[in-house]
Amino acid sequence: MAPMKPFWTQPSHPEIQEVIYGEDENGFTTESISKISLPPFGLFAKLEFPPCTIVEKPSYSTVQIGKDKHMDLNSDLLYLNHSCEPSLILNPRTVTLTATSRGLSSKQPLTFFYPSTEWLLSQPFRCNCGTPSCLGTITGAGDAAPETIAQLKAMEIGEQGFGKGAFFSAHILEMLEEREHEHVAHNGNGKMNGHANGHANGHANGHLNGNGETERAGAGEDAGAKTAARRGVTSREMSGEMGGDTL
Structure with missing residues (x-):
């Protein structure tokens, strides 16, 4: 997309931002530099409407501000690049x-963490x-590995939910929580189906065995106990069968 x-x-924010344009003919190699210094969590800019506008579909230039809501900045703030430590x-x-919690220095590159909103x-x-x-490759919070999300959440400090710059917006946190619940529900159904199938198969085998049901079950239990005694404890049993659900 062009x-x-x-x-x-232009410039739209000359008091606080300097835009440096690269030689890329497509205009993707711009850089923004701060003209001011700020303390931790100090206000850099308020995003006003206008010039910001709500748009129907996301693009490379939009910012996600809700689960299904996106906006165009329509100013030089468009040229804020991504950084994993913004x-x-x-x-x-x-x-x-x-x-961020580190504050901002004059002449420092202006960046934000794209998956925090996207x-x-x-x-x-x-x-x-x-x-x-x-x-590495930035695709958005929805494609990030669970362990990556856990690491980023661990960076957050303080009541404001801000950390090393890896701040997740409320809608991203909500979507991550929904994905986690879906994952847990899916795993839960799998366990229930497994138990149900096991019981059904057990009863079916018992009926098929007829009069030998009790005797055969007892023999199976004795054999299982002897086998367990010979093999000892498996690594699966030592780990507690399941290590817990991931995010």
């Missing part, structure tokens, strides 16, 4: 851009932020 052609007056938090609930990106990309926490 990049959005600016139709707004300098800004975009919070759809307050419709603001704020510094469930699935319309254009996934390879991240080149080069930070220790870099996730």
